[in-house]
Amino acid sequence: MKIFRCDHCGQALFFENVRCLHCGSDLAFLPDRLALCAVEPVPDGVPGIWQRKTGRASLARARYRLCHNHGTWQACNFAVPEHDPNPLCVSCRQTRVLPDLSVPDNQQRWYRIELAKRRLFFTLARLGLVRTDPPPGERDGPVYEFLADLPGQKVLTGHCNGLITLNVAEADDAERVKRRVELHEPYRTLLGHLRHESGHYYWDRLIQEGGRVAAFREVFGDESVDYAQALAAHYARGGTLPNWQEQHVSAYATAHPWEDWAETWAHYLHMVDLLETAASYGTRVVVPGNGEDIVDEVDSPFEPQTDFDHLVEQWVPVTLLVNSLNRSLGQEDAYPFALSAGALRKLRFVHDVIHEPAAAARPQAGQPVSAPACVTEGVSPP
Template sequence: MQVFNCDQCGHLVFFDSVECLHCGATLAFLPQSLEIAAMEPLENDRWRRTGQKGAQTSAVQRFCRNRTEYKACNFTVDDSDPHALCVSCRQTRWLPDLSDLANLRRWRQIEAAKRLLYYNLARLGLRPRPGERAPVYHLLEDLEGQPRVMTGHDNGTITLNVAEADDEERARRRISLNEPYRTLIGHLRHECGHFFWDLLIKDTPNLERFRILFGDEREDYGEALQRYYAKEDKLTGWQDSFISSYAQSHPWEDWAETWAHYLHMVDLLETAASYHTRVTVPDPAQPHDQRVENPFGANRPDFATMLEQWVPLTLLLNSLNRSLGHLDAYPFALSAGARCKLLWVHELLQQHRYDSELQYVDEAASPEM
């Protein structure tokens, strides 16, 4: 995630900011341009960008209804859009009981993670165009007498148990499942990987390459998971070929885990680049100093460069965490097998972006019938 600057005063602001702490300007995120903007009020609860960008050239906006009613969003909606909710919030189709203050807090946290995911996907060229299919979300709570809500993906619908927003519950599940890492954004990145498998791989020429790298997804999924959880040695022997222990359970899960890690990579690299981070690996024999490059910059680094910068950056991140008494923020080591799969995700997304841009140019150039 890049950092932003206030339109009015230039002070540092952030992706989820609603007010500049330096000058007091009202802020909102413009999902069309992926920018934080200082906003000036108009009539009838309309707003327009102000400050350095110039209000006269900016479209009229409304705040997402979840901001005005619940203080749970900072995205805007174009005034010509008939929806009251922003492009991220409208993807949520089911909510828990928000009269429960605990659920209200959980929902706000999950929606914040969803907006970050929206930004990640938009930066990767995966923002749905009008008429295109997008993932939808069911945010559900466990209810007495009802089956337990399981986080997962089913035919484009991502279900998340809202209890995952509670740090203590997430930690309990992480420990009980012997997982090194469990976060809200991690869940969403993983589960959306299943959606994009359907979009980018299923019934496409990419399926053959997928099966070479990840295995045959036609293996019975339920039986594969049962075997995985029954294995006493499931935490060993996977490191050479998989990015996590869970990735070995089934090719679909291997893909989703790899996809999530690729999103971790590009987001952390973009964040580091926005702070002009330079990383020096402390090797007395051969010190190596380099500035982290933005994977979405004008001169995008290739995957080899991204990986070369990713490894020392995560070492630094983990060392900083340990200095504060926390566990490693990124408790993974990338084997040759995992790197090969990450490379393919990178190449697949580069090709998808190229094909989408060509299609957009062709459609724009076509005469109206």
């Protein structure tokens, strides 16, 4: 995530901020500008209407309301254009079912999930995959349900026909670590979950509907094999395959081509977000070597449309730095992965699909047809 600056005083701001600690300005994220901005009430005194806190009249004309979830729950810092009748911002309106907020701790769980979802929204918007200005009142992108287990009714995280379901227990650190250990996963986070599930959503949009099934199968394999049987076989063999690293970004990616795509998709979003963060700080990494140091400077400003090979050249030194910093603090590696040539081939496919011109994505005559992906994650090994 990039670092923003207060457009009133210039102080560095973080994506989650609602007030500038230097000048005291109120802040709101303006999705139509993909920017965190200082805002102030409009000068004519219309209650609940805000504008950018800037002397440039051309920028000050746009008017906004704060998202309903900001005023009611202090759970969002996105703004809504004044003309949009929907009380929720473009991210919050994607969520159609909330957990019971009267249950202790559910409000905090929901806040953490929505925060991760807004970060995902930002990355998807940067990649041109979700609209920041849908028609008034409407929403774009996946639909979400955040649910809690009930007696005799376990909520399973998954995706089906555009709906992403997430068990709110994943917002509890202890529960998430427990599941990570049970499922032999080196990495399990809320943001990682949402990135992974968005991969299933965009498989439907970009692969199945985009006429790319044949090209997908050449890289990831035949997704028409029975998903339930493949997942059962995955857990029966202990959740891994010998030498899985040669072709996959994670052990779970070996379960089924749909999971391979979703894991690779999530990994690509990791790359884009981390490199944009590094670019915001003007990161320059010098990796000591035998005789000649490896020097890498992350492009600033960072552009996700960058040539894929160049992305990888910047990625490797940055992940070495991140892991080294974590180890210095006694923490586990933030990036517990090693990318093989086979995994990089799949990541390149994701990159090319995202940035391919729209005209090239039209289905071709005779293109094999595949059903949309309906998947369930987080099932404990039998």
